[in-house]
Each structure stands twice: as structure tokens, then as C-alpha cells.
Amino acid sequence: MMNHVKSARIEAGLTQLQLAENTGVTRQTISLIEKGKYNPTLKLCLAICYAVGKSLDELFWIEEEKS
Amino acid sequence: MMNHVKSARIEAGLTQLQLAENTGVTRQTISLIEKGKYNPTLKLCLAICYAVGKSLDELFWIEEEKS
DNA sequence: TTCTAGTGTAATATATACATTACATCAGTG
């Protein structure tokens, strides 16, 4: 589950803790999502989008794997 | 968690069962997501996007609620 | 050097996404 949360968060001038508070989760959850170790829920993805001012596609889109 | 999965699925000419099989979940899960009763994971959102040929923003974007 | 802010991550607990099984309704169609 790779994504662009970390770069978008830094662009927005936020720390992990600030993003966590803005989105209503813990810092650990943000850290794990940035590291690609969590498969976040849609609700949290949207909250992160709102907090950093980006769209779902900008932060979370991944091209389909062609077998 | 309202979304546009149902209309996109119908546009794509798929039944709930076919979409479920294409995305690797059960028909019940698709039904509940279409009804807005589930908060799906990013991985499943992406699988649905691939199956119906739409983007995350097209299917799942919701404008931020301004308090 | 010491202190602090920012970050990574482990262990355990809790909430919830999703599966499984089952039964129901409705619209066509024979």
C-alpha cells in the first residue's frame, strides 16, 4: 500500500503528530500508513486528503498490476 | 460513506456477484458498500476502481464537511 | 554535552472490515 502521504504532509508543513490530530487518529497510525504497512480505511484516507489539501487520486492512486 | 459504486457497476454491466468475484470479496460486502453502510479499505476501493474502470475520486470522493 | 522535537516500532487490547451461512423479497420468464 504505497502512497504519497509523507511528501504531501511535509509540503503542507505538518508533523506526523499534527496530521494525526487533524485526522483523529494516533501518530503511530500515520507513521505506519506513510511506511505503507497499513491498508487504511476510506474514511481515514479522506480525512488525510482534507488535512493536506490533496485528492484521493493524488495521494492514494496505484496503477493496476497487469498479471 | 456514500459513494458512486452502484451506478458505476451498472454502467460497467456487472452484477454485485460479478463485481465481488472480480474484486475478491463477497457479494454481501459489495451490497453493504453500495448502501453506504461500510467504510471500505483502500485496497478494496482500488480493486473496485479497476473492475469498473473509474478513479478513486470518481467513485469515492466526498467534499469536506465545513462545520 | 544535554535537551527536545520528530520519527520508527514493538506488545497488547479493542473496534470494525469482511467472511460465512442463511433466509427473505422482487422482477422476469416458463
Add this chain to the structure above:
DNA sequence: CACTGATGTAATGTATATATTACACTAGAA
């Protein structure tokens, strides 16, 4: 009418997203 495909949904079980607590490391500032 009976039959089938498509859908809604309830009850219960399992997997995992997220919380909680805690400890570690690094970079920069005092």
C-alpha cells in the same frame, strides 16, 4: 402458478485497522 437471477440483510465468526503504552534513535538547539 413455479422457477430463477439479482438484491437486501441478519447472526455469528475471523482477520485486521487502529489505540494504548512504551521505548528507541537521530538531528538540531541551548
